[in-house]
Amino acid sequence: MPAVSPRIHEAPDDLLAAIDYCYEQGWTDGLPVVPPEVSRVRAMLATESRAADTVIARHPATELELSLHAAAVNAVMAGCLPEHFPVLVAAFEAMDRPDFNFHGSTASTGGSAPLLVVSGPYTDEIAMNADVNLFGPGNRANATIGRAVRLILRNVFQMIPGISDKSTQGNPGKYSFCIAERARGNPWPLLCAAQGYPAGVTSVTVFAGGGFCNVENHGGNTPEQVLGSVADAMANYGCITLGQSVVILAPEHMAIVASAGWTRERAQDFLFTHARRSVEGMKGVGKYRDREYDTQHGDGASSLIEPGFVHRGLLPDDILITMGGGDAGGHSCFIPSWSRGRGSIMQHGPINLGRK
């Protein structure tokens, strides 16, 4: 579909009045935005060598398109700096893949928010936070890149609450949900390496996250104890589905797991094995569906799974695990997938730098 020229609005020169103007246009997430003044947008686009009308994502139901230009406008509004823009672009290029199910995950009653996990050296270059208060406020890159995702969903793709975004309750990550993977002291290969990218390449992983579950364990001193509490959170009756999972281990918890020689793969196996509920228990809460494994994963998949039990996810690889957060505290987290099944599959892609 051919692009049309970006529309220019004549807003008041007074900054406060311009902020009010943005509110009046319905362009905000409820918080004030930086007015997308023309020169700021051009500075954002200067990080890209591709033409401003290059389309990087499409809404599969409405056919609305996200151009680099529109992404830059919303990035300015969110408070991004130009060096943040390549992360935002890579995130939407990853979300554009059909398996992410961009439409469903942003429209559904499930109320998910795209979680961005940025892995690699560029996180330090743009001063992203991978450390204390990881999911909380205070870091410009984390906060504004995540916020720009929401503004694009609202302004470009018109996912308007109550109209096209039917979230029953939503979740706080819908304001901003973007973290860096902690490299400092991380005993495991970083995600970007595990994903197969060459050294020096930073990646972004996108995951339709259904919320945030704190996993507190200050008494466990073995991998089984620490990961046992994570697995229990993953298998709670409210959260258990065949969907994927993200687990961010606190450094204290990671130290216990890794010092015992456990690899990421062993931890994934443990979590998959233990994050389960009996079929009888699932029936007891009304969540069991006969042949659901086959429906979700093809005929015969049920034979792969332990008889009489339902696990979270279909395979250990469905669980993304890494480390993040401050040095102190036995607080890890589990982030469940959106949807009761496998409506969205996490994606990742490289962050392309130096296009200009």
Next chain:
Amino acid sequence: MQLYAPTSTAAKRKAFRAPALASLEGMRLGILENGKLNAEEMLAEVGALFVQRHGCTIRTLASKRNASAPAPAATLVKVAQEVDFLITGLGD
């Protein structure tokens, strides 16, 4: 101060409603179920009412593997050639 609009720069798609059927009598009915719990059962019941009240015939029962994704274009093209109208809905 000049501001860029933060909206899509894609040209708006022209959308058309299908013309209303003059009558439901004897029409060919398709059902598109979305795979959610109870969807097929509920839609089959609705379809049966069309058969009973208007002499419709149920020609197609199509399913989506992913309830929240748009129906594949190939499914819609195929169904459109086989039926006069289609019913769909959630089963929750």
